[in-house]
Amino acid sequence: MSINLDDRAGDDDRMADGEKIVKTQEWRQAWRAARLEERLTNGMVRCHLSPRQCCIKEGRNGFCGVRGNRGGRLVTMNYGKSVHLTEETIETEAVNHFAPGEPILSLGNIGCMLNCVYCHNWKTSQARYVDDRHVYHYTPEQVVETALRHGIRVLSWTYNDPVVWHEFVCDTAALGRKAGLINLYKSAFFISPEGVEELLPHMDIFSISIKSIDPHYYKKYTTGWLEPVLEATKQVLLAGKHVEVSTLMITDISDDEGTAAKVADWVLRELKPTVPLHFVRFHPDYKLRNTTRTSIPRLVRAREIAIAAGVDQVYLGNVFGSEWTNTYCRGCGTLLVRRFGLNATVEALDLQGRCLKCKRPSNVRILPERRRRPRVSTLPAGISQFKVFDWHGDIRSLHVQALNAGQQEGRIFYRRRFTGAQQDTWRFVQLERGESYRFIVAKSDNNEIGPEFAVSEGIRVAQHEVFDRAHFPTLAIEEIGEATNDRSPLPFFPGNQVVARAQT
Numbered sequence: 001m002s003i004n005l006d007d008r009a010g011d012d013d014r015m016a017d018g019e020k021i022v023k024t025q026e027w028r029q030a031w032r033a034a035r036l037e038e039r040l041t042n043g044m045v046r047c048h049l050s051p052r053q054c055c056i057k058e059g060r061n062g063f064c065g066v067r068g069n070r071g072g073r074l075v076t077m078n079y080g081k082s083v084h085l086t087e088e089t090i091e092t093e094a095v096n097h098f099a100p101g102e103p104i105l106s107l108g109n110i111g112c113m114l115n116c117v118y119c120h121n122w123k124t125s126q127a128r129y130v131d132d133r134h135v136y137h138y139t140p141e142q143v144v145e146t147a148l149r150h151g152i153r154v155l156s157w158t159y160n161d162p163v164v165w166h167e168f169v170c171d172t173a174a175l176g177r178k179a180g181l182i183n184l185y186k187s188a189f190f191i192s193p194e195g196v197e198e199l200l201p202h203m204d205i206f207s208i209s210i211k212s213i214d215p216h217y218y219k220k221y222t223t224g225w226l227e228p229v230l231e232a233t234k235q236v237l238l239a240g241k242h243v244e245v246s247t248l249m250i251t252d253i254s255d256d257e258g259t260a261a262k263v264a265d266w267v268l269r270e271l272k273p274t275v276p277l278h279f280v281r282f283h284p285d286y287k288l289r290n291t292t293r294t295s296i297p298r299l300v301r302a303r304e305i306a307i308a309a310g311v312d313q314v315y316l317g318n319v320f321g322s323e324w325t326n327t328y329c330r331g332c333g334t335l336l337v338r339r340f341g342l343n344a345t346v347e348a349l350d351l352q353g354r355c356l357k358c359k360r361p362s363n364v365r366i367l368p369e370r371r372r373r374p375r376v377s378t379l380p381a382g383i384s385q386f387k388v389f390d391w392h393g394d395i396r397s398l399h400v401q402a403l404n405a406g407q408q409e410g411r412i413f414y415r416r417r418f419t420g421a422q423q424d425t426w427r428f429v430q431l432e433r434g435e436s437y438r439f440i441v442a443k444s445d446n447n448e449i450g451p452e453f454a455v456s457e458g459i460r461v462a463q464h465e466v467f468d469r470a471h472f473p474t475l476a477i478e479e480i481g482e483a484t485n486d487r488s489p490l491p492f493f494p495g496n497q498v499v500a501r502a503q504t
């Protein structure tokens with residue numbers, strides 16, 4: 001399949017009926033000094049954060065739309081401006097070899113140094129579409145305090161792309177580290193060596209999306225270029241960081257055997273065989289919707305190729321309930337970690353990450369036992385509201401956003417519903433007065449129908465359908481109305497589509 005990108009310049013911010021997508025962008029009006037600035041002559045500045053090295057005139061913005069030139073100085077416009085903080089699990093970030101099943105606090109922001117035609121976070125990565133109502137304001141202290149209060153040990157810098165949030169990421173990650181938190185960086189990693197150097201003191205884990213090893217692919221589909229991504233990945237591995245690599249396998253574009261072989265070969269040559277590799281299932285999105293999800297047989301074939309080449313552990317992403325997401329011992333074949341979607345259970349590893357049966361190291365890092373979410377078998381009195389959600393089509397996870405508008409502390413309870421007699425107990429999240437908290441619930445078993453929720457008085461709940469991992473939905477079901485779309489997230493990108501057509 002080839003793709004016609006001629007109409008890529010046709011981006012606009014209007015719906016087909018002429019209504020503006022973006023209502024207000026007050027968030028752009030406040031800025032602060034940015035790092036990695038070079039002052040040029042004639043009042044221009046150069047940004048050294050990403051390989052674009054934008055030279056920006058007074059009053060203009062760089063490619064990412066969130067860094068610009070104000071008064072002859074490089075500024076950042078998105079410091080502390082975020083999508084809603086969200087509790088997820090570490091599997092959301094294509095990280096399978098660090099604390100399986102660990103809760104993380106995911107943080108995403110506005111803008112991106114790339115503009116991939118299939119971006120599944122285009123509503124936040126492309127700054128011109130970001131409306132004020134989807135922007136939340138946090139300080140580094142608030143982020144760290146939220147994580148600690150909810151018993152979360154990992155801050156995850158993710159979604160649109162953390163590169164363009166550099167100053168806030170560095171400040172908050174440093175503060176979190178002081179408080180004993182671990183930092184995870186999930187990125188397409190189109191970043192300069194200087195940018196990487198500034199991250200290294202703060203980050204523990206890097207989950208890097210290498211979309212292809214073909215330079216033409218990068219130019220054609222991402223607007224970036226390949227070499228800096230590869231160099232930055234080598235740089236963090238060399239610095240001793242935990243690294244995992246993922247490749248999005250796009251139907252008829254990058255789901256072929258050649259792509260799998262080249263990615264595996266590069267991991268083996270330039271990284272090491274124990275770096276986990278993830279082949280990730282694609283869904284149609286943004287400007288690339290006239291196509292289908294990646295076929296599972298092609299993903300399985302990609303995995304076989306990488307394993308045969310010598311990569312130790314190769315996983316499939318966005319594929320549910322299969323052995324391709326589990327971790328097995330490379331020595332004796334014992335099931336070490338069982339996974340279903342974004343849920344994981346450690347089955348047979350000791351605290352040193354060795355197989356319990358044959359003692360072979362698994363290269364999976366295990367953290368000491370964490371605080372578990374509290375549970376009750378029956379609901380207390382005073383529950384005023386119930387909601388149920390049924391998993392359907394490709395919707396197998398849900399963001400639940402709860403606002404405590406009551407006069408005292410409140411709780412949101414949830415449990416899983418199953419076919420047959422299986423019963424779950426109620427877990428709950430404690431919310432301070434005035435607190436807004438968002439967390440993911442993900443399908444855990446083929447027999448699970450969906451979650452149900454119950455809340456105490458004063459708590460308002462919104463549900464957001466999630467398509468695949470690391471997707472941040474901006475609109476709630478309550479805003480969209482009855483959810484009927486199982487194939488691509490809503491809202492659809494209203495601008496021009498690229499045309500995908502079979503190669504001749």
Ligand code: SF4
Nearest residue numbers: 047050053054062064
């Ligand atoms: S981060 Fe990259 S895209 Fe944004 S202004 Fe700097 S060099 Fe340009």
